[in-house]
Amino acid sequence: ADEADAKLRLIKGGGGALTREKIVATAARKFICIADEAKLVKRLGKFPVPVEIVPFARVQVAKQLKKLGGRPVWRKGCVTDNGGEILDVHGLRIRDPKELEKKIEAIPGVICAGIFARRRADLLLLATPQGVRQIKAG
Template sequence: MFNTLKKSVAKFVLKYVPKNSIIGIGSGSTINYFIKELSNISSSIRGVVPGSLVSEKKIRKCNIPIIDLNSLENLDIYIDSADKVNTSMEMIKGRGGALTREKIISSVAKKFICIIDKSKYIKHFDCCVIPVEVIPMALRKVSEEIIKLGGMPKYRENFITDNGNCIIDIHNLYIKNSINLEKTINNISGVVSVGLFCMRKADLLLVSYADKIKEIY
């Protein structure tokens, strides 16, 4: 069922893609469906800035030009999915490990559209798992700081990010003030990026249900 919902929202979001634009694209199963849909209108866009090497490979197979973010002053639109989104349109991302590149691209985009199925839309984060990209030599130090915050750090074994770093997944950490927590974790020496997308929230959230796509601003 959820694959059907993902396909629906991936097709629906095409109407928000401006003609002759350069767009940013994240990663994940929903975005994989979006890339397939985007291939049908590839002639109407100038290119794509991919948020992961996996997405880049899929985009190249569709013969869509890849654009280097460093060549752009800004980006027309960024489209991505999320692991969880709350009613304040704050997001948790990083299950696929591409959180840092995705956070960079979203910070440059004029508009951020998040597309999800209904299972990802929740009222509060509470104790959701939070991925953190960490420089390898700082794994112990970062883990100790996470424990001080009340969380349980778990090293994601046999996983290396596109940037050559590691992932720590934070469990059992109650998220009371998500923006403050994002800042606090980002400020830990050795942290590259945290999977809380709360300072740069989505501008538009598209949630796929069996009978409709809900647009939330």
């Protein structure tokens, strides 16, 4: 995960595989996420939200993401395994991750948003200097 909160909602996709990661997470009986303890945050949103898009729709999707308060930046030269492109959306105020995930994914041309709030992790394993810390969904 690029970011995780105490409710096990995540931002993923910094590596560009967010759509496939979301498909696997949704299909999994148990979704276990592994991250460094620095990725645990009080509120999601410091890390830009990756959004996979249909290349033809880049300009239109960017306009809609700006209306949501974000600053989309095209990840130039990045083509996903699905043939999509990625807009990294900076500056979003993520008060309700589940609602924002729905809004972004409802924009025509969006393939997937890197917010994992509708399908949160069941278990978060955090690497710490003292060992592995576990946070379970509750």
